[in-house]
Amino acid sequence: xxxxxxxxxxxxxxxxxxxxxxxxxxxxxxxxxxxxxxxxxxxxxxxxxxxxxxxxxxxxxxxxxxxxxxxxxxxxxxxxxxxxxxxxxxxxxxxxxxxxxxxxxxxxxxxxxxxxxxxxxxxxxxxxxxxxxxxxxxxxxxxxxxxxxxxxxxxxxxxxxxxxxxxxxxxxxxxxxxxxxxxxxxxxxxxxxxxxxxxxxxxxxxxxxxxxxxxxxxxxxxxxxxxxxxxxxxxxxxxxxxxxxxxxxxxxxxxxxxxxxxxxxxxxxxxxxxxxxxxxxxxxxxxxxxxxxxxxxxxxxxxxxxxxxxxxxxxxxxxxxxxxxxxxxxxxxxxxxx
Amino acid sequence: xxxxxxxxxxxxxxxxxxxxxxxxxxxxxxxxxxxxxxxxxxxxxxxxxxxxxxxxxxxxxxxxxxxxxxxxxxxxxxxxxxxxxxxxxxxxxxxxxxxxxxxxxxxxxxxxxxxxxxxxxxxxxxxxxxxxxxxxxxxxxxxxxxxxxxxxxxxxxxxxxxxxxxxxxxxxxxxxxxxxxxxxxxxxxxxxxxxxxxxxxxxxxxxxxxxxxxxxxxxxxxxxxxxxxxxxxxxxxxxxxxxxxxxxxxxxxxxxxxxxxxxxxxxxxxxxxxxxxxxxxxxxxxxxxxxxxxxxxxxxxxxxxxxxxxxxxxxxxxxxxxxxxxxxxxxxxxxxxxxxxxxxxxxxxxxxxxxxxxxxxxxxxxxxxxxxxxxxxxxxxxxxxxxxxx
Numbered sequence: 001x002x003x004x005x006x007x008x009x010x011x012x013x014x015x016x017x018x019x020x021x022x023x024x025x026x027x028x029x030x031x032x033x034x035x036x037x038x039x040x041x042x043x044x045x046x047x048x049x050x051x052x053x054x055x056x057x058x059x060x061x062x063x064x065x066x067x068x069x070x071x072x073x074x075x076x077x078x079x080x081x082x083x084x085x086x087x088x089x090x091x092x093x094x095x096x097x098x099x100x101x102x103x104x105x106x107x108x109x110x111x112x113x114x115x116x117x118x119x120x121x122x123x124x125x126x127x128x129x130x131x132x133x134x135x136x137x138x139x140x141x142x143x144x145x146x147x148x149x150x151x152x153x154x155x156x157x158x159x160x161x162x163x164x165x166x167x168x169x170x171x172x173x174x175x176x177x178x179x180x181x182x183x184x185x186x187x188x189x190x191x192x193x194x195x196x197x198x199x200x201x202x203x204x205x206x207x208x209x210x211x212x213x214x215x216x217x218x219x220x221x222x223x224x225x226x227x228x229x230x231x232x233x234x235x236x237x238x239x240x241x242x243x244x245x246x247x248x249x250x251x252x253x254x255x256x257x258x259x260x261x262x263x264x265x266x267x268x269x270x271x272x273x274x275x276x277x278x279x280x281x282x283x284x285x286x287x288x289x290x291x292x293x294x295x296x297x298x299x300x301x302x303x304x305x306x307x308x309x310x311x312x313x314x315x316x317x318x319x320x321x322x323x324x325x326x327x328x329x330x331x332x333x334x335x336x337x338x
Numbered sequence: 339x340x341x342x343x344x345x346x347x348x349x350x351x352x353x354x355x356x357x358x359x360x361x362x363x364x365x366x367x368x369x370x371x372x373x374x375x376x377x378x379x380x381x382x383x384x385x386x387x388x389x390x391x392x393x394x395x396x397x398x399x400x401x402x403x404x405x406x407x408x409x410x411x412x413x414x415x416x417x418x419x420x421x422x423x424x425x426x427x428x429x430x431x432x433x434x435x436x437x438x439x440x441x442x443x444x445x446x447x448x449x450x451x452x453x454x455x456x457x458x459x460x461x462x463x464x465x466x467x468x469x470x471x472x473x474x475x476x477x478x479x480x481x482x483x484x485x486x487x488x489x490x491x492x493x494x495x496x497x498x499x500x501x502x503x504x505x506x507x508x509x510x511x512x513x514x515x516x517x518x519x520x521x522x523x524x525x526x527x528x529x530x531x532x533x534x535x536x537x538x539x540x541x542x543x544x545x546x547x548x549x550x551x552x553x554x555x556x557x558x559x560x561x562x563x564x565x566x567x568x569x570x571x572x573x574x575x576x577x578x579x580x581x582x583x584x585x586x587x588x589x590x591x592x593x594x595x596x597x598x599x600x601x602x603x604x605x606x607x608x609x610x611x612x613x614x615x616x617x618x619x620x621x622x623x624x625x626x627x628x629x630x631x632x633x634x635x636x637x638x639x640x641x642x643x644x645x646x647x648x649x650x651x652x653x654x655x656x657x658x659x660x661x662x663x664x665x666x667x668x669x670x671x672x673x674x675x676x677x678x679x680x681x682x683x684x685x686x687x688x689x690x691x692x693x694x695x696x697x698x699x700x701x702x703x704x705x706x707x708x709x710x711x712x713x714x715x716x717x718x719x720x721x722x723x724x725x726x727x728x
Contacts, residue, residue, distance in 0.1 A: 024558045031555060032567065039571050142379075151383060157445065160717060164709035166655050168662050168678055169702035172685055176405065180688040184341070187686075247377065275562040279659050283380070283682075290662055293563070294663050297570045312563045320558075 013236040014325050021321040028313045029081070033074050036306050081310065084111055086301040110307045114289060118311065120191055121288035125273050127201065127208040133266055136216040140262075142225025145250055147228060159217035167276050171210045171283040178206060189286040191319070214276050215269040221267035226258035233257075256281070260327040268325030313330050352389055356381035362606050372379060375479040393487035420448035446718035456513055461531075468506040471511035471672040482697045485584035496697055499680060505697055508672035509704065511515055515671045516661075519588060519710065520654040527653065528646060531599025536630045536638075538600070539607025550604070553597045560693035568594075569665045583668050587660065595653055602645050606638045613637075640723050647716035651709045658705050677701040 062065045068076070080087065087110050143152045162170060179187035189203045227250060230236060239253045278290035285291070289308055296304035360381045363373035369442035397403050398410060424447040427439030439447070469475060475498060482497035482505065488697060491497075496505040538546040556564070572586035610616065611634070619633050660666030661675030669676065688695035 024555065027555045031559070035567060035571060039574055146380070146383070150387070159447075161706070161710045161715050164651055164655075165706035165711040166409075166658050166662070166702065166709070168659070168675075169699075169706045172699060172702055173658050174680070176685055176688055176699070180686060180695070181402070181405070187559070247379070270591055271560070275560045278562060278566070278660065282663060284698065293566065294665075297566050297663075297665060299576065303425070305567060309563055309567045313559045316560045316563075317558050321439065 010328065015330055017321055017324050017328075021317050025314055025317050028077060028317070029310055030074065032306055032309050032313070033077060034070075036302055037070060039302065051253050065165075076161055077306075081307070087307065093110075110303050110336065113136060113292065113304060114307060114311070116193070117287055117289045117292050120286065121277060121290060123200070124204055124207055124211070124277065124281075124288055125270065125288060128211040129270060131208060132212040132216045132219065135212070136219035137214070137223055137262065140220040141227065141250055141255065143220065143224040143318055144227035144231075147224070152224075155220070162213045163217040163221075167210065167214055167279040168283050171207070171211050171280055174206055174210055174213075175283075178209075187284070189284045191287055204286070207280045207286050210280050210283075211273055211276055215273060218272075219262075219265055219269050223258070223262050226261040226265075228256045230254045230257055260330045263326045263330055264323045267319050267326060271319035271323075274312055274315050274319075343662075348389075352385050353382060355389075356385040359385055370631055388404055395570070405688070406690075408696075416448055416452075417444065420444050423447050424449045443712040443718060449711040449714035449718070452707060453715065454685075456517060456708055456711075459510060460513040460517050463510050467504075467507040467510040469507040470509045471508055472503070472509070472670040474502045475504060481691070481694050496700070497694075499677075503672075505677070505681075507676065508677060509674070509701060511672040512674040512701065512704065515667060516657065516674050516705070517654070519584065519648060519667060520657050523588045523592050523594070523657070524646065524650045524653045526588065527595035527649060528599055528642070530569060530592060531596035532603045532642070534596070535600040535603030536634055537626075538604045539611050540626065540629055546604075549600065550702070553600050556594065556620045557601075562659060563653075564594055565590055565656060565660060566663070567664065569660065573665065584671070587657070591653055591656055595656075598652075599645065599649060603634050603638065603642065606641050607634055609635050610634050640719075644719050647712050647719070651712050651716075654705070654709060663720075672725075674701045674705050678705075 016255050030105065036275055058067070077087065141156060143155050146152055175187045185206045186203055187206065191200060191203055195203075225226065231254065236249060236253055239249045244253075277288060278294060280286070281288045281290040282294055289311065293300075293308040293312070356378065360373060360376055360378070363370075363376070367373055394406075394410070397406055420446060424439055424442060424444065425440075427447065428436055430436075430618050431439075475494075477491065477494075477498055480494050480496070480497040481489045482588070494504050494506070496509065498504055534549055540547045568590045569583075569587065572590060573583055575581075576583040576586055587632050616629065616633055619629055624633075656664055658675035664676075664679065666675055667673040678698050678701045681701065684697050685695050685699070
């Protein structure tokens, strides 16, 4: 009886958060759409150029539904996006594809462009997380264990420096050390379809290490701070007085109680990875969604920019949501309300 | 795979040495408590640290360790400079500044020193730089280092870029442009975020609701991504209106960052608004402007100042990243992010011509050094104001 009551309480909170996240995503999609529509001129003018006749422009507008009012276009776009149809990329579109001579090959849908790159980016983020999370928790526990020692100070200086360096600086330092001076890893990540896992991992390792340096620092500092915060608690004092070793006190008694903030900061840092991935992918020419985004920004390929922006925002919101839900689940007081 | 084997062997060796260290320590001191109660991890740490130091000393004198030598020399140089600066600060100045310097860790004095140097270079860039930032000097692609054998020229110590502009001058002007623009952007972000944050905190009601919810939405989009999206749109408008893109960039980043400032100043403001002295001021019949600028602002300075440092770093890095991606500060203005991108191929020459490879790293290092310095100072300020001892 009581058990079901607790469960539904937690579920209600989680459901609330999920709905709130969905609502945020919806509003964000409106913001993105409106921002993109602030552009002077439109798709039809962009591909036809200056000397286009009004009739040609009107016919393309009608063909793409650009003559509809903005809110109609928004819902069309949203309905398409929900079904995985993110529109047509400008980069591959040309006049021929609209004149009907070359209808099949000239058009490239945004979804086709994004799908393989999305997988690559996910792989990069996954490798980074697999390296960064264990390292940062271990280092954080060690720094809390030997707080104010030489190790702690060195770790503090090192992490502060790597948090505050730009991603491309860390990337070039790693290229210098691991690719040029000691040729261990390739400095360019040329990834193609049907690559073996090992080879793919090797090509991904350098960008993943760069991102690891960026996020580890923050996660480690938060782990250390979360544990040290707890060290003044009576039950830690008790554990110490029982004669337990400092390592055991921290790993068995402090760490489980510090889990909520740690999980929170891990999820937030994975969300941060999304931003960091853009610069790192450009440095290593990694064929991920970040590079596609930057390239599309440069050539003003609006549908791709719009779609990648939506994907980045969606992932960001999702991870923040995850952080929220995980910290609720890891808090026994919320799981077992009185 | 032999590399991994070597690594494992080294770790096992260090582990064995750590055992030996503890054993010898116990035997030599006759079970002194320090060695008797030493966990294995601590012993491992000592041996590991000693091994790293020994390896560093050995490697320092190797022929191919040019970059390592520079790094060590740079680190030592900065440490000594920071130490001397702290000594200077302790003996010169008013009672208050001397007291400030006495309790200062070396990292903080390093940070203050670097910020001072950057500010001076930025202000006097025109006087320090040997050439103009847009001056094209006829000789393109001169290799950095001033070594004639490699294709350098002593007149251009860091060489020239693809179209013949002096890299050293551009680095110096970069301090003015990159740091100056970042500073202006941060100030604008603080003006916007601070004003609206305090307004939301004092007035509350629907204004607070509207502002807070819109900030929530804006913060749900990753900052760099949103900035890139808006820059795409701004670049079209900039060419249409004839306004430099850099102006748009400052506005866009200021607005995006003001959301973070808004959150903080609203939270800080709300905790101040409930104080008795605000109530007293309201009863005296003071206006909104007086409340915000004379009552709330002076009491919110400490957290806002620390936030200013962090925000500056963030804005500075965002601008550098945007420029590195090619959509930030536009040429012909010299800027560090753009320089890193333009010079990045030189890294590949590192194995046989270290001086050549140092050019892109200098520009990237210039960015990193300033943000590290600001972070060190902010870290110290936060530590000091929180009164944390552990």
